[in-house]
Amino acid sequence: MHTVIIGGGFAGIKAALELANKQTGKITLISNSPYFNCHASLYSILAGKSKRQSKVTLSDIFAHINGVDIVQDEVISINPEKNIVRSKDVAYEYDKLILSPGMVSDDLGINGVKSHTLSIRNLEDIDKLRKRLEANTKEKIAIIGAGPAGVEFAGALSEWYEAIDEVADITLIDSGNRVLPTFSKTASRLASRKLRDMGVKIQLKRSVQEVKSSHIVLNNGVIPAKNIIWAAGETLSPIITKHVQYFGIEENRVQVDDFLEAYEDIYVIGDCAKASGSGTADGAVYMAEYVAKHIIHTMMGRKSRPYHHKPDIKSVPIGSNWAYVEQSGIYVSGKLGSLTRSEIENRLYRQIMPRVQAFSALNPYS
Numbered sequence: 171m172h173t174v175i176i177g178g179g180f181a182g183i184k185a186a187l188e189l190a191n192k193q194t195g196k197i198t199l200i201s202n203s204p205y206f207n208c209h210a211s212l213y214s215i216l217a218g219k220s221k222r223q224s225k226v227t228l229s230d231i232f233a234h235i236n237g238v239d240i241v242q243d244e245v246i247s248i249n250p251e252k253n254i255v256r257s258k259d260v261a262y263e264y265d266k267l268i269l270s271p272g273m274v275s276d277d278l279g280i281n282g283v284k285s286h287t288l289s290i291r292n293l294e295d296i297d298k299l300r301k302r303l304e305a306n307t308k309e310k311i312a313i314i315g316a317g318p319a320g321v322e323f324a325g326a327l328s329e330w331y332e333a334i335d336e337v338a339d340i341t342l343i344d345s346g347n348r349v350l351p352t353f354s355k356t357a358s359r360l361a362s363r364k365l366r367d368m369g370v371k372i373q374l375k376r377s378v379q380e381v382k383s384s385h386i387v388l389n390n391g392v393i394p395a396k397n398i399i400w401a402a403g404e405t406l407s408p409i410i411t412k413h414v415q416y417f418g419i420e421e422n423r424v425q426v427d428d429f430l431e432a433y434e435d436i437y438v439i440g441d442c443a444k445a446s447g448s449g450t451a452d453g454a455v456y457m458a459e460y461v462a463k464h465i466i467h468t469m470m471g472r473k474s475r476p477y478h479h480k481p482d483i484k485s486v487p488i489g490s491n492w493a494y495v496e497q498s499g500i501y502v503s504g505k506l507g508s509l510t511r512s513e514i515e516n517r518l519y520r521q522i523m524p525r526v527q528a529f530s531a532l533n534p535y536s
């Protein structure tokens with residue numbers, strides 16, 4: 171059997187490892203980047219940590235794993251009727267296809283977002299952002315989007331400015347009525363307090379109408395800022411949107427059945443799946459484990475239990491010594507939260523790479 175996996179993020183890597191472990195046949199992992207790019211640690215790179223944490227070579231992860239071909243290629247089309255995916259030059263036939271291309275940034279149709287904001291989705295974005303900030307540390311910074319990404323970048327930026335003896339003028343803007351809207355209200359309250367203590371201004375219930383090179387136009391005013399970070403919108407990757415005739419789309423995610431199947435022989439996992447756990451690294455890993463098990467069951471003619479995700483662990487770091495972590499109504503925050511968050515990162519990395527590599531990625535100065 172040949173399983174093709176698209177995407178070398180948490181979901182794709184974990185699925186390949188699980189299938190290889192059970193020797194299910196040939197596995198081809200196709201990713202358009204040679205690296206595993208960990209979004210969740212980008213904020214710490216901005217704050218000065220080594221890039222090794224967010225740039226682990228895929229071929230290193232699979233160096234001692236038999237049966238997995240790592241291919242650096244961009245898949246541009248899927249033909250589910252013929253079980254073929256294609257890049258510009260190559261056609262890959264599959265028996266089972268696992269789609270885990272993650273999400274891409276979306277400007278939500280707002281004028282000026284593409285031309286005047288900085289994105290924070292990969293290392294290149296972070297390099298660009300850093301250079302821009304270093305060029306003029308006196309400029310005001312605005313972050314649009316007070317979800318986990320916007321919040322952790324606000325904290326990292328504030329700390330970074332402090333480290334270079336500058337006072338950052340950071341405004342975090344969101345159209346909702348609280349920061350971290352997908353977390354509990356306690357999280358929103360504690361995170362807001364921490365951000366304010368760090369000097370971050372929070373502007374809620376402000377909807378962005380347009381972004382200009384020197385300011386943001388809101389529904390009820392204007393915020394001056396030249397360094398504008400976009401942390402607000404994301405959408406399905408083009409490899410999915412080009413094939414909507416095959417997939418059901420719900421709330422900007424691909425509909426899947428109880429076994430995470432979106433079309434015959436095509437499974438969709440990770441951020442782009444409309445399933446519980448979507449949107450977190452932990453959820454992506456969990457879906458990958460489930461799908462690998464389900465494919466193995468199918469091969470053996472056994473039935474699988476429907477997919478069911480355990481309650482998410484949600485965490486957000488604000489600066490290097492403070493984090494908020496919650497699961498099933500229980501939370502920790504502050505220094506203890508930060509230690510818990512480090513342990514969560516450790517555990518996640520160990521799920522997708524050998525222990526030594528995980529240690530080296532997470533302890534860059536060791």
Ligand SMILES: Cc1cc2nc3c(=O)[nH]c(=O)nc-3n(C[C@H](O)[C@H](O)[C@H](O)COP(=O)(O)OP(=O)(O)OC[C@H]3O[C@@H](n4cnc5c(N)ncnc54)[C@H](O)[C@@H]3O)c2cc1C
Pocket residue numbers: 176177178179180181182200201202203205207208209210211212243244245246270271272273290291318319407409439440441442448449450451452454485486
């Ligand atoms: C700034 C930021 C901060 C975050 N912080 C946290 C956090 O603190 N905790 C947490 O749990 N989650 C966090 N997340 C979310 C977390 O990163 C995702 O849930 C997780 O990465 C999802 O994994 P994935 O494998 O589905 O997708 P991804 O990690 O996005 O991987 C998808 C891969 O597919 C590749 N790809 C895409 N299209 C193609 C194609 N056509 N052909 C070949 N390859 C392709 C991409 O290059 C990428 O390598 C954060 C996200 C962002 C953006």
